[in-house]
Amino acid sequence: MAPYPLANLPRGVLTLAQNENPMPPSPAAVEAGRAAVTSANIYPDPDWQAMRAAIAEVHGLDAESILCGAGSMEIIDCVVRAYAGPGDTVLGTQYGYLFLSTACQRAGARHEMAPERDYKVSVDALLEAAGPDTRIVFVCNPGNPTGTALDADEMTRLREGLPACTMLVVDQAYTEYAGPEHDSLLALAERGDSVVTRTFSKAYGMAGMRVGWGVLSADAAQHVRKLLNPNNLSSVSQAMAEAAIRDQEHMRRAVAETVAARDRFVSRLEAAGYVPPKSSTNFVLVPFADSAAAKSVESTMREEGMHPRNMTGYGLDHCLRITVGLAYTMERTAEILEEHAESGA
Numbered sequence: 001m002a003p004y005p006l007a008n009l010p011r012g013v014l015t016l017a018q019n020e021n022p023m024p025p026s027p028a029a030v031e032a033g034r035a036a037v038t039s040a041n042i043y044p045d046p047d048w049q050a051m052r053a054a055i056a057e058v059h060g061l062d063a064e065s066i067l068c069g070a071g072s073m074e075i076i077d078c079v080v081r082a083y084a085g086p087g088d089t090v091l092g093t094q095y096g097y098l099f100l101s102t103a104c105q106r107a108g109a110r111h112e113m114a115p116e117r118d119y120k121v122s123v124d125a126l127l128e129a130a131g132p133d134t135r136i137v138f139v140c141n142p143g144n145p146t147g148t149a150l151d152a153d154e155m156t157r158l159r160e161g162l163p164a165c166t167m168l169v170v171d172q173a174y175t176e177y178a179g180p181e182h183d184s185l186l187a188l189a190e191r192g193d194s195v196v197t198r199t200f201s202k203a204y205g206m207a208g209m210r211v212g213w214g215v216l217s218a219d220a221a222q223h224v225r226k227l228l229n230p231n232n233l234s235s236v237s238q239a240m241a242e243a244a245i246r247d248q249e250h251m252r253r254a255v256a257e258t259v260a261a262r263d264r265f266v267s268r269l270e271a272a273g274y275v276p277p278k279s280s281t282n283f284v285l286v287p288f289a290d291s292a293a294a295k296s297v298e299s300t301m302r303e304e305g306m307h308p309r310n311m312t313g314y315g316l317d318h319c320l321r322i323t324v325g326l327a328y329t330m331e332r333t334a335e336i337l338e339e340h341a342e343s344g345a
């Protein structure tokens, strides 16, 4: 089994490679985490009751249909193991999230990919590639590493074009950056043939706490939960997540700042002649003339302590994925890219 391709990065610092939020979590979440630490001698709530109630309230969901995970990666992993095994196919997309491949290997399932068009998920290509062995169709929306989003109508068209025995998993790790119109997709889960996953790692600025959640039908949730570690989320993570989701204002402010910084960054790149796919996330995929150009920009950035993510693992070695970070980093990154464009390399 191939190891998951982690980036070669310095530890414990903010880079431009992991799509982390440059803003720390809500002060209310930090306070709740501090208070929870003092009861660390007691096991956490295995039913995540307070946290689930808060998510259910904020999103208008049935708490019984929500599963909480040590990051949404744990939910994705368990859903794959619940619905696919040897002889089954899990269909993702060409530039889809690489962790899916790891989850498939753990489940013994085959991982196939439908082509994307212009760095965008193609519903037609997915419907064409889905066959009778396809147990799961997995779409990251907005996509990582492309940043592009399908609208809710397209996603509904995909769901309706798939047989009821194919589980559709929509990974909405970046949806807060794409806007509230994508929230309507959470309702897909009620059908019983769809799962939607979310995370506290990006917009809520809590990547280090490892908290994600998924919404399924209440019946499917009951079965998938058997595969989760029964004490998967520490009491500190649960307390922080509960407080963080109740502080929507903090999250929206952080997202608005990132989106404004992203749009300024993209305008400068476009003025310099770059054509990045339209990002609905907190990162930008920047295509270069060829892989040598991408490599050269990556090494210039690294020399100055900035670490973009190279895209070799995705078959996009002419691209770099750049997380929207702190203002001075984005300023310097934009300058490096402008200088590169002027050099004509």
Ligand SMILES: *Cc1c(COP(=O)(O)O)cnc(C)c1O
Residues within 6 Å of the ligand: 019, 070, 071, 072, 073, 074, 097, 140, 143, 144, 171, 173, 198, 199, 200, 201, 202, 207, 210, 211, 212
């Ligand atoms: C960051 C990310 C996640 C979130 O993973 P966590 O385990 O919740 O930190 C999920 N999917 C994609 C595509 C991501 O980029």
